[in-house]
Amino acid sequence: MKPSQFAKGFQARPDTTSSEKRTALDRLNAIDGIVKSDGSSPAGKAPGRSSQPLVAVPQASDPALDHESPQYRAWRIEHGYGPGQVIELALKAIKPSPFNPRHFYLKSSIAELAVNLAKQGQQQAIHVIPDYDNPGTYFVSDGGRRVRALKEANKETVKAIVIDLPIGIQSYKLGYDLNVQRDSQTVFDNAVVWKRFLDDKHFQSQKELAEHLGLDESTVAVALSIAKLPEVVMQEMVARPDRFGSNMAYQVGRYHSARGVDSTLRLINKILSDDLSTRQVADIVKGRASTQESAKPAGRQRYAQRMEIKLDGVSVGDLKSYGDDRLELRLRGLSKEKRDDILRQIENMLLPN
Structure with a gap:
């Protein structure tokens, strides 16, 4: 596929790590220029059920095809595939890329998306790259969250666009740029x-x-x-991107270097419960404030499960479970009407039958 069909700055061959100074938005703006609505579809048999293409399909005489890699061209001709065509592939043929820009996937977010996909179907195709060494399988270049949610929804196929990029830094950059545009990175x-x-x-x-x-x-x-933080510590912050941006996470990292994992997990809980600012956490790190750890027993129970609660797409708190018999619900930023409505519902649930 012609590199400009995805973003300025991408070069399908060779897979190089030369410097590039374009921003993610600069590169992604190039994508919008090639999205068409003419409904045309390429001739030939695709390796899955064909869907309406999202982009214009180059004809055989199109000079854009001159930029294809030999492997991609051979694959495309064999399967009668037109660049940009949306096809359906078996989910079992899709596998994660070692150059996936995402590392963390929240179970609650995947479950929520799975419900939406079950109701509305898949609205946006993922991007995949053929694994030429293992015919019939594909690496995900963009859309790992959708793949996980479709599996969660017990779907068997996924809508996909097969692209011409090497598995490597170039494919990472494509996924990274798309995630930055969606604010999901x-x-x-x-x-x-x-x-x-x-x-x-x-x-x-x-x-x-x-x-x-x-x-x-x-x-x-x-x-x-x-x-440098242990993944168990990062997992606690990933669930609350509204509270743990780069500056706050940096201060938590400094605290961990001095105090270790257990103390850092307690600090994270305090940041959430007391709504501490980055400046307040920096003061704790510098020793000008205390986390009041001495007031808490050393064996303080950790929650077994945590579910983030959103209203109209905005995080308003969480629900935590402890052991077999304890629940803790924390909500904030609610209107008085919403608060009273929630209270009435909880009271009704707890009334004896």
Whole structure:
């Protein structure tokens, strides 16, 4: 597929790590220019049930086809596939990419999306890349959350567009840019994946990584410092992106370096329960304030399960379960009418039959 069909700055061949300074929005704006509504479809047999294409399909004489990689062209001709065509593939043929920009997927978010997909069907195709070494299987380039939700909804197929990118940094950048546009990319995903990129020598320095993604080096440095946190600590913050941005997570990372995992988990709970600001947490880290840990028993019980509660798409609190017999509900920012309505419903649930 012609690189410009996805975003400026992408080069289908070779898979290189040369610096690129375009922002995610710059590259993604290029996508909008190629979305068509003419309803045309390519001739030939696709490797799945064909759906209406989202993009114009180049004809055989189109110079855009000259930019295809040999592997992709051979695959496309074999299956009668037109670039940009939406087809249905078996979910069992889809597998995660080792260059997926996302690392964390919230179970509650996947479950919510699964319900929507079960009711409304899949509205947006995912992007996949053929695994040429294992014919009939595909790597997800963009759409890992939808794939998980479709499986959760017990679906057997997924709508997909098969793209021409190498599995590597280029495919990572496509998924990363799309996630940035949707505000679904978190600093915790970046922390884990960027550290792996450096460990695996895909980039020689954080400066090179920053240049390649069009970011300030300080942004990459903060994410890499957060990557030092244990995953159990990051998991607690991923669920509340409204409270744990890069600055707050950075302060939590500093606290962890001095106090360890258990104390850090207690700090995270205090940040949520007391609605602490980043400045207040920074003061705790510097020793100018106390987390009042001495007032809490060392064996303080940890919740077994936590469910985030949203109203009109906005997080208003959570519901936690402890052991076999304890529930804790915390809500804030409600209107008086909504608060009273919730109270009445809880009272009715607890009334004896």
